[in-house]
Amino acid sequence: MLHSDRFHAEKRLQAQALLAPGELWVIAARESKERPEPALKLLADVNVTWDSLFLLSRDDAAAIVGRFDADAVPDGWRVRPYDADLVGVLNEELNTFQPQRVLVNISETDPLCDGLTVGLYRRLQGWFAPHDLHSAEHLLGQLRSVKTPAEQQALREAVDVAEAHLEALRHALRTGWTAPDVVKFMHEQCAAVEGEPSWGWNSCPNVHIGPQARPSHALSADTQPLAPGMLLHIDYGVRLPHGYCSDIQRTYYLPRHGEGIPSEVQQAFGACWQAIEEGANTLRPGVPGWQVDAAARAKLVSLGYPEYQHALGHGLGRATHDGGTLLGPRWPRYGAAVEGQVRVGEVYTLELGSFVEGYGFVGLEEDVVVQENGLTWLSQRQNEVRLLAPR
Amino acid sequence: MLHSDRFHAEKRLQAQALLAPGELWVIAARESKERPEPALKLLADVNVTWDSLFLLSRDDAAAIVGRFDADAVPDGWRVRPYDADLVGVLNEELNTFQPQRVLVNISETDPLCDGLTVGLYRRLQGWFAPHDLHSAEHLLGQLRSVKTPAEQQALREAVDVAEAHLEALRHALRTGWTAPDVVKFMHEQCAAVEGEPSWGWNSCPNVHIGPQARPSHALSADTQPLAPGMLLHIDYGVRLPHGYCSDIQRTYYLPRHGEGIPSEVQQAFGACWQAIEEGANTLRPGVPGWQVDAAARAKLVSLGYPEYQHALGHGLGRATHDGGTLLGPRWPRYGAAVEGQVRVGEVYTLELGSFVEGYGFVGLEEDVVVQENGLTWLSQRQNEVRLLAPR
Incomplete structure (x- = not known):
């Protein structure tokens, strides 16, 4: 497995290449254990206690930190420790950087961001002062979302491991299992690889069993036992020790005796699959995020299913929702996030689903990398509802 | 062990009692897994994804969250889920709250804060708009720092457990152990109680062995083996599953054959102990934080030792540095934090140390609760340098 220090150094160099001459990017943090700065976690594996300033230009990198944090600053940053006040050291650095x-x-x-x-x-x-402080959003959004080859490889590993865990689940599942049983099983899988659930032990995976379940970001406490004639839907990912994570949804069906997949379930799955296909076909460099969502959304609606109440896809990286351009509708709460243009090297989820009356939730989610002329699937697409063996 | 839900509900009620009529406190958060809002962690054990507003007045509590986060909001909050935009729901709530x-x-x-x-x-x-947004600092600082009886009990437990771990260390320590050996041992102690090191697996405990070690917030990679004639200093705490943590420093000495504690070490320890005693005697309700630090600092200097380059003490709670009034010097970087007045029910650390040429670092840290007429020691004070048995 790739070690995390390599990623941090690579991201710092990537950030420096994105900076224009004369630009100084300041990442400010304090008590970062309690209030992590996502950009700092991306560029340097360090927690700081006192007011700290990480200064980055095209060709220089300096870290102004409290005396006792100095040892924890990784290689690649000139360390400038202070005791009572950082202003003296900062003024020296501003003389050096001349931003x-x-x-x-x-x-x-x-x-x-x-x-x-x-x-x-x-x-x-x-x-x-007298410098104005401008937003680094354009720089940081791109830095987060465009993954280096090493990051892409790390994400592929996280997807592979999650898929192996989901396969193990499919074989282990028994009639009578509840959502908490499934959660426990997946947590054991995570622990076995020294990983953690992508969106935390207390909210990942999300499991929905049967026709009464409704999607939620919360860990399901639903005690509905899995019974023949029910769908089981799971939204799961694993963060590996190198820090990168996956995010996948799968749908399984436990048939009644002698039964195949009911036609309503089959149809809903097909519609979801086609909508994701439409989104994937639209996901090309230069396309704004909302257009990718719009293509998938229109397809689903044209097939007679209601609009999903979220974005088609989000960036995936160290964070499950990794920021950058969002493949989402032009709703007020998404603001400018959906106006960004898709870039080569970005890694996105593609996800949507629909309820099937009497059976449960059909949901699909795949992870992809944007290439010059299309995309590469990191996940092995689910192409049909998987039947669970009755046991 | 006390369960964490109880603390959250208690802190919400405590916050409501601190609010004036007509005041509305808004805790805003989004993607709180990646960017935790410390106040939200204090009042409600929930992670939110989309823009979320937790609204609190003297007699009402409402949570405006994205649809998929609604299930995760704990009891005690009226849940107001939204899909595309929160503004409609917020305006309804502003009509209800009339702030x-x-x-x-x-x-x-x-x-x-x-x-x-x-x-x-x-x-x-x-x-x-048109409301102005004011700082909740006065309210939140007090809410964090004044601990309920249940919180004091939880902190006492965290101190007791840390002391048991330190005793286990003292008995396990062998000549030749390095700082990483000590870290590994303490991490095993943490794991055994399903806790975590108070300031994280990658920076706690801090261990200093011998005369070359220098204090740092970083995890020591120093490979200096413990040898006769050396001091071993450790700064350690454990966060228990209920979320509250401890923070203690202890100093041990491995004597040379037939030797007692060298007089320089003895003297330095005595000076540190007296300085902490002076701070403790000054720590009374109504006293500003800087005066407590000043008393300890002056004592240490009067005994011929240099000033420590940090604050005498900080609040202790869910976070190791829990905010609120700081018992620190009036240095620029501490700003107004040291001007606050000590309150009954606050829990503080009292910590300082000094180098002893040729031996290493002598450091002490105790945890105390402020009472009406003095204080209660949560930790069992270290009253003398503890000798390690040569093995």
Whole structure:
């Protein structure tokens, strides 16, 4: 397995290549164990305690940190420790960097590019005066979403492992299992690879059994036992020790005696599959995110199914929702996130689903990498509802 | 062990009692798995994905969250799910709450009261117009730092467990152990109680062996083996499954054959102990934080030792550095945090240390609760340098 230090150094170099001459990108953090700065987690594997400033230009990188945090700053950053006050050290560094334009992590639409808190921002305004502080969103969104080859490989590993866990589940599932039973089984799979569920032990995986279940980000406490004639839907991913994660949905059906897949289930699955296919065909470099969602959404509706109440897809990386361009509808709450253009090297999920009255939820989610002329599937597409063996 | 849900409900009620009539406290969060809002972690054990607003007044509590997060909101909050846009639901709630003054989590000095990011703040300004958004710092600082009886009990448990782990270490320690050996041993202790090191697996405990070691917040990779004539200093705490943690420093000495504790070590320890005693005697309700630090600092200096380069003490709770009033010097980087007045029910660390040339670091840290007429020690004070048995 690839070690995480390599990713951090690569991302720092990638960030520096994205900076224009005269630009200084400032990642500000404090008590980052309690209030992690997502950009800092991407560029340097370090927690800081006191007010800390990570300064990055095209050709230089410096970290102003409290004395006791100095040892934890990784290679590649010039460490500038301070004791009582960082202003003296910062002024020296501003003399060295001579910035023309200072960028900080502010974004109204992308939570992972919005790492700067208001109180710390106000301190920065004083420290950096007379410089104005501009948003680093354009830079950071691209840095997060465009994955290096090593990151793509790490994501592929996370997908492979999740698929193996889902296969193990399919073989282990028994009539009578409840959602908490499935959760327990998947958590054991995670622990066995020293990983963790992609969106946390207390909310991943999401499991839906039978016609009464409704999708939720919460860990299901539903005690409906799996019985013949029911769908089982699972949304699962694993974060491997290198820090990158996967996000996959699969749908299984437990048939009644002698039964195949009911036609309503078959049809709904087919519609979901085709809608994802339509989205995948639209996912090309240069296309704005909302168009990819619109293609899938229109297909699903044209086949007689209701619109899904979320985005078709999101970036995938260290975070399950990794920020950057969103493949989502032009709804107010998505704001500018869906206006970004798809880029080569980005990794997205493609996901949607639909209820089938009397059976349960059909949901599909695949993970893909955008290439020059199309995309590469990281996951092995689910092409049909998988039947569970009655036991 | 106390279950965490109880703490969250208690803290919500405590917060409501601190609110004035007409005040509305808004905790705003999104993608809180990646960017936790410390105030939300204190009041409700929930992760949210989309833009979410937790609204609290003296007599009402409502949570506006995305549809798929609704199931995860704990009891005690009226859940208001939304799909495409939260504005409609928010306006209904503003009609219900009729706030005269809106408070949000902004603080220049207290990182744990500075949970609101700049981009989300700008969205809030639009959503809440024409209301101005005021800082909730005074409220949140007090809420975090004044512990309920149940929280004090949970902290006492975390201290007791950490002390048991340190005793186990003292008996296990062997000549030749390095800092990483000590870290491994303490991590095993944590895992055995299903806890975690108070400031994380990759930075706690901090271990210093021998005269070359220098204090740092980083996990020591120092390979200096423990040998006779050396001090071993450890800064350690454990967070128990209920979420509350401890923070303790202890100092041990491995004597040379037939030797007792060298007089320089003895003297330095005595000076540190007296300085902490002076701080403890000053720690009374109503005293500003900096005065407590000043008393300890002056004592240490009067005994001929250099000033420690940090604060004498910090709040302790769910976070190791739990925010609120800081017992620190009036240095620029501590800002207003040291101006707060000590309150009954607050839990603080008292910590300082000094180098002893040729032997290593002497450091002490105790955990205390402020009472009406003094304080209660949660930790069993270390009153002398503990000798390690040569093995």
